[in-house]
Amino acid sequence: MSSIPNLPFEHVKIASNVDFYDSWAAQYDQSNPLQRVDDKLFEDNVLPRIAFLPRSQPVHIMDLGCGTGRNTTKLVPLLPPGSRITGVEQSEAMLNIAKPKFMENRSVNFIRSSLEALEVTEDEKVDALISTLVLEHVPLAPFFQVAARVLKSGGWAWVTSMHPDLGSQGQASFTNEEGKKVVGVSWNHTPEATIAAAEQEGLFLEGEVVIGRGGEKEKEKWQDVKMGVGFLFIKI
């Protein structure tokens, strides 16, 4: 499996995703169409699951590739008292945006690490994992190996990515100060390959693959296009 080799638009390529996200960090929180689709998938699929957690049972959730803490922020007020969130992120600049958002909150901690290098002890295994818009940047096998390593048996993982229909036209990118599109290293994984790689590591899809389409707010070219895809896996 190789990363996306050619793009049908002029771009500047950064060969390391750490450098790519270090360069994007300052602008990352200005919402983009894929983030908006991803927000809706999160609202529809993760928030109801969190709402049903028993209030008397604290949970430990990992946000793998947490970036600027876009989704960590949404979880904090909703978890049962005593719960913890660990954000894992390899870009220092992204983490430097995330950390001040949780200065007053001791239930959130961050680990600067690539997901591939992440090791957890038996005690540190988590009840649930979220990893939004990260899968595009990682080959499937190492991604699901770490997901299986950090999750307790019976735990769930919410994983989202760019949908292959959108991935066939582009990849994660931002526009730099010179007006040039900048890209890092991405893969255009299919849902079928994603599910097969997860199963190899003992993570099984619950329900259906969910698809996020461009909404009315988006430019005409994105309306109704399959932009995002989400999977809820259970670790057996």
Ligand SMILES: C[S@@+](CC[C@H](N)C(=O)[O-])C[C@H]1O[C@@H](n2cnc3c(N)ncnc32)[C@H](O)[C@@H]1O
């Ligand atoms: C598109 S951003 C998503 C950030 C956040 N999850 C969100 O939904 O806003 C992808 C993030 O994954 C991180 N990332 C990419 N590859 C990674 C890896 N191998 N290990 C850890 N983090 C990684 C990037 O640094 C970046 O912050």
